[in-house]
Amino acid sequence: MWTKQIEIISQDMQQVDPKYLPTSFWQFGAKGLQQDIETYGIESFRSLTSALSFFVPTYLFHGWATCPEKYQDMMTMCQAQLAGDRKALLSMQDFLSGEAHARSDFRVYKASEIQKQPFTEHFSESLIGAPIEQFEFDERKFSRSSLNYLLGLNFLKQQIGDVPIKTVLEIGGGFGSLGEILLSDDRNDTFYLNVDIAPTCLFSTYYLQSLFGSDKIADYQAIKSIAELSLSNLSSLYKGAVICPWQLPEVTGELDLFINFISFQEMEPDIVKNYLEHVSRLNCKYVLLRNLKEGKQLAKNGNQAGVKQQIKADDYDTFLPKYQLLSTNVHPFGFETIDGYNSELRLYKRNA
Numbered sequence: 374m375w376t377k378q379i380e381i382i383s384q385d386m387q388q389v390d391p392k393y394l395p396t397s398f399w400q401f402g403a404k405g406l407q408q409d410i411e412t413y414g415i416e417s418f419r420s421l422t423s424a425l426s427f428f429v430p431t432y433l434f435h436g437w438a439t440c441p442e443k444y445q446d447m448m449t450m451c452q453a454q455l456a457g458d459r460k461a462l463l464s465m466q467d468f469l470s471g472e473a474h475a476r477s478d479f480r481v482y483k484a485s486e487i488q489k490q491p492f493t494e495h496f497s498e499s500l501i502g503a504p505i506e507q508f509e510f511d512e513r514k515f516s517r518s519s520l521n522y523l524l525g526l527n528f529l530k531q532q533i534g535d536v537p538i539k540t541v542l543e544i545g546g547g548f549g550s551l552g553e554i555l556l557s558d559d560r561n562d563t564f565y566l567n568v569d570i571a572p573t574c575l576f577s578t579y580y581l582q583s584l585f586g587s588d589k590i591a592d593y594q595a596i597k598s599i600a601e602l603s604l605s606n607l608s609s610l611y612k613g614a615v616i617c618p619w620q621l622p623e624v625t626g627e628l629d630l631f632i633n634f635i636s637f638q639e640m641e642p643d644i645v646k647n648y649l650e651h652v653s654r655l656n657c658k659y660v661l662l663r664n665l666k667e668g669k670q671l672a673k674n675g676n677q678a679g680v681k682q683q684i685k686a687d688d689y690d691t692f693l694p695k696y697q698l699l700s701t702n703v704h705p706f707g708f709e710t711i712d713g714y715n716s717e718l719r720l721y722k723r724n725a
Contacts, residue, residue, distance in 0.1 A: 381594065407572045425439050430517040448469060471506065487531065496554055502548060538555075540626070542655070553584060566616065568617070591613070593620075602620070602624045631659070635716070660721040700719075
C-alpha cells in the first residue's frame with residue numbers, strides 16, 4: 374500500500390514546480406527513507422535508522438539512537454566502575470539514557486502550563502510506530518518530539534491572549550506529533566493541515582490515521598479528489614489532512630496559526646521564502662518557528678546531509694514583511710547545545 378503511494382506521488386512530482394521538491398538536505402535523506410519503507414514496512418518506522426537520522430528526534434547523545442551499542446558499552450563500563458553504588462549508577466543511567474534531559478523539559482512544560490487553547494494537560498503520546506525512546510512522567514508518555522512541541526505551544530500561550538487556534542498549518546511536520554497533540558483533545562476544536570515532502574508525508578499520514586482513523590485524516594490521494602481545497606471545506610470533512618507541497622497553492626481560506634519546527638533550517642532560503650508567502654497569502658494570524666540561530670550545517674561534497682545556503686534567525690524578518698516579531702526564546706523553551714548552538718523559538722503576529 375505505502376510503496377504504491379510513493380509511486381503515485383513520485384510520478385506527480387515529475388510535473389511540479391522545483392520550489393516544491395525536496396531540497397539538498399532532504400534529497401540526501403529521502404532515498405534512505407523510501408528504501409526502509411520498501412524493506413521493513415511502515416509499522417515500526419520510529420525504530421528505523423533512516424527515520425531516527427532525519428525526523429524522529431531522541432534525547433540520546435547524537436548518533437547513539439542508531440548505534441545502541443554505544444549506550445550499552447558505556448553502561449557496562451559504569452556498572453563495573455560503580456559496583457555497589459546504586460544511587461550513582463541510577464544517576465548515570467538517567468543521564469546517559471536521556472531521561473534526565475527529558476525530565477528537565479517536562480518540568481518546564483508543567484511549570485509553564487496555562488489552561489487555555491490549545492489544551493495539552495491530558496496529552497500522552499501513543500506507541501504507534503514502535504518508538505525506541507519514550508519516557509513516562511505523571512503516568513503519561515512523552516518523546517523528544519512531543520515535548521519540543523509542548524514547550525513551543527506553552528511559549529505561544531504565554532505571549533498571546535485568548536485567541537482561538539482553530540486552523541493550524543504546519544510545514545514539515547515530521548511524523549505528526551503536533552497533529553496528535555492538537556487533535557487528541559476535543560476541546561481544541563482544531564483543524565490541522567500538514568504539508569510535507571515524500572516519503573515523509575506517508576509517515577505522518579500513517580501515524581495520524583492510525584490514531585484518529587482514515588475517515589478523519591485525509592491523505593494525498595483524498596485531497597486530490599476534492600475540488601474545493603478551502604480550509605472551511607476541508608475542516609467540515611476532516612479533523613486533519615496531510616498534503617504534498619505542490620498542493621499548497623490550491624489551499625484557500627484563513628489560518629490562525631502556522632508552525633514550523635526545525636525543518637525550515639534544512640531548506641534553502643528561496644524555498645522557505647516561497648512557503649512563507651503562502652502563509653501570508655492565507656492571512657495567518659500567528660507564525661511560530663523554531664530554528665538554529667547559527668544556521669544548519671553546510672553540505673560538503675555531496676557526501677554529507679546539509680544545506681547549500683544557511684537560514685539564520687534574522688532571515689525570517691525579511692521573509693515575513695507583513696508580520697511583527699513578538700518574542701524570541703532559547704531558554705527555557707528552546708535549547709542551547711553543549712557546543713554553543715541555539716535552537717530558538719520565534720513568534721510573529723500579522724500586522725493589523
